[in-house]
Amino acid sequence: MQSPTLSSGPIEVERKFVPGPQVEDELLRLGAKLQNELTFRDSYYDTPDCRLTLGDVWLRRREDSWELKYPPQRGTRGLNGASTQYLELSCEADITRRVSEELNIPCPHSLDLLQLQEFASFVTRRRRFEFPPRNGSKHKVVVDLDTADFDFSVGEVEVLVKTQEEVKSALMEVEEICKQLGVLSDSPVPGKMSTFLKINRADHYKQLLEAHVL
Numbered sequence: 001m002q003s004p005t006l007s008s009g010p011i012e013v014e015r016k017f018v019p020g021p022q023v024e025d026e027l028l029r030l031g032a033k034l035q036n037e038l039t040f041r042d043s044y045y046d047t048p049d050c051r052l053t054l055g056d057v058w059l060r061r062r063e064d065s066w067e068l069k070y071p072p073q074r075g076t077r078g079l080n081g082a083s084t085q086y087l088e089l090s091c092e093a094d095i096t097r098r099v100s101e102e103l104n105i106p107c108p109h110s111l112d113l114l115q116l117q118e119f120a121s122f123v124t125r126r127r128r129f130e131f132p133p134r135n136g137s138k139h140k141v142v143v144d145l146d147t148a149d150f151d152f153s154v155g156e157v158e159v160l161v162k163t164q165e166e167v168k169s170a171l172m173e174v175e176e177i178c179k180q181l182g183v184l185s186d187s188p189v190p191g192k193m194s195t196f197l198k199i200n201r202a203d204h205y206k207q208l209l210e211a212h213v214l
């Protein structure tokens, strides 16, 4: 059982794609607007035996803030076909509770006390585009074009929803934008983490593939 005191964050419904050279022109043609350009460092943490990531739980520091992503339903994976769905937490106390629950240990006063180890760190340059809500939907669709400092680029179409009931329609909206952009792939497209681990941490990468997390 998840702790009743844990305040749940939004659910991120997302689909990755391989960005071609025309993708920005296509986005603008379809009505998206460039919102901003950001550069940030993500550092990811786990136990030495990778218990968080093997459970599909992703803890990172993005610049000065802690963030946690994990599947909305216990015992399932966040990967759903070629799309993903993850709950996001950004409050450090909630993150500490959820991480200690995952590790089956008493909740400490601070995340630092868990003595987790950094296993990946990279800088991303992100160009963020936004579609206003379309066709009567209340959701805004965001498209991120990311380039990581290990010379890797990936695109993501994303919708944030508040409840599990909204996930199905969000998945359809994300898929529709991918179709219109001409980037709908049947199989999951590798992201920055999967590519980083494949290059830098082959053993961790292999364990995640074998556990069907990646």
Ligand SMILES: Cc1ncc(C[n+]2csc(CCOP(=O)(O)OP(=O)(O)OP(=O)(O)O)c2C)c(N)n1
Pocket (backbone or CB within 6 Å): 014, 016, 042, 058, 069, 078, 079, 082, 084, 086, 124, 156, 188, 189, 190, 191, 192, 193, 194, 213, 214
């Ligand atoms: C296609 C795919 N993506 C992610 C996962 C699981 N996973 C691996 S690393 C990871 C955490 C990083 O998530 P991701 O969206 O890939 O990174 P980023 O775009 O920088 O974060 P955002 O700004 O969107 O919050 C997850 C959930 C998976 N199994 N398959």
Ligand SMILES: [Mg+2]
Pocket (backbone or CB within 6 Å): 014, 156
């Ligand atoms: Mg993402």
